[in-house]
Amino acid sequence: MTRAEIKAQAKASLRGNWGWGVLIVFVGGIMASLIGSITIGIVALMIDAGIAFSFLDLVDQRRPNGIINGMFSGFTSGNAMAVFLTTLLTQVFTFLWTLLFFVPGIIKGLSYSQANYILRDWIAAGRQIDATDAITASRELMVGHKMEYFVLQLSFIGWALLCIPTLGIGLFWLAPYIHTTNAVYYRNLVGAHFTEATDEPAY
Numbered sequence: 001m002t003r004a005e006i007k008a009q010a011k012a013s014l015r016g017n018w019g020w021g022v023l024i025v026f027v028g029g030i031m032a033s034l035i036g037s038i039t040i041g042i043v044a045l046m047i048d049a050g051i052a053f054s055f056l057d058l059v060d061q062r063r064p065n066g067i068i069n070g071m072f073s074g075f076t077s078g079n080a081m082a083v084f085l086t087t088l089l090t091q092v093f094t095f096l097w098t099l100l101f102f103v104p105g106i107i108k109g110l111s112y113s114q115a116n117y118i119l120r121d122w123i124a125a126g127r128q129i130d131a132t133d134a135i136t137a138s139r140e141l142m143v144g145h146k147m148e149y150f151v152l153q154l155s156f157i158g159w160a161l162l163c164i165p166t167l168g169i170g171l172f173w174l175a176p177y178i179h180t181t182n183a184v185y186y187r188n189l190v191g192a193h194f195t196e197a198t199d200e201p202a203y
Contacts, residue, residue, distance in 0.1 A: 001188045003152055009188075010180040013059050020067070021176025024054055028071045029175075045087040049074035052116035055179040059187055077120075082129040086115055090135055110146040114138040117186040141189060152185060153178075 001009075014021055028051050032044035054070035069076070074083040090112045098105025115138040122129055142149065156178055163170030 003155060006152070006184050006188060007155075007177075007181055009184045010059075010177060013061075013180050013184065014176060017058060018173065018176065021055075021058070021180065022172045023067050024051060024070050025175040025179065026172055027067055031071065042084070042088070045091065046074040046080075046084060047071050049083050049087050049116045049119070051179065052183070053077065053120045055176075055183040056117050056120050056186065058180060059183040077123045079119075079123045079129060082123070082131070082134070083116075083119055085131040086119055086129075086134045089131060090115055093135070106150075107146060110149055111139045111142050113149060113182075114141050114186050114189070117183065121190075145189065149185065152181070156181075 028047050032047040050071045050073040053073045057070075074080065074087075077083055094105055094109050094112060097108040112135055115134040118134045118137050118141070119129065122134065156174065159174050159177070160171070163174055
């Protein structure tokens with residue numbers, strides 16, 4: 001699937017759901033910022049995971065019932081500890097690589113970029129998840145795809161620049177578009193089908 005096709009699918013998923021997308025990103029961002037400052041970012045990371053879960057659900061046509069439910073789905077996923085450890089270790093590993101040099105930090109960030117989506121699929125499948133399982137799976141999944149994903153992120157720069165004249169208000173619509181596009185990219189990368197034996201993503 002090309003970048004244009006991925007973005008077209010993202011727009012199709014958002015059709016009729018733009019209000020939901022804007023609200024979950026806007027409200028989630030505010031809550032993550034306010035609560036995260038008190039809890040050293042732990043809750044913020046969990047909210048970020050919940051937002052990623054929610055946009056993957058949207059792409060899979062299983063949108064959460066409400067904004068709050070979606071935002072906190074990392075806590076209510078049924079395996080909050082796995083979500084917490086994965087999101088925390090992702091940040092720690094990326095930070096440590098960045099301490100070496102900036103570029104390795106970016107590369108590792110790209111490698112770990114699919115961890116939250118993998119978590120969502122594995123939790124839905126009832127899989128037992130250790131702390132670094134999703135991170136390792138993301139790293140393996142992104143072999144040969146990091147530049148492709150990086151270019152996909154760069155493709156939003158033009159839209160981001162157009163948001164400047166709106167004093168940033170346009171970002172409220174750009175952010176859901178990016179989240180949905182990234183979820184479509186993941187689903188396209190692993191395939192929408194699951195193995196019959198384990199009911200897990202076939203990768």
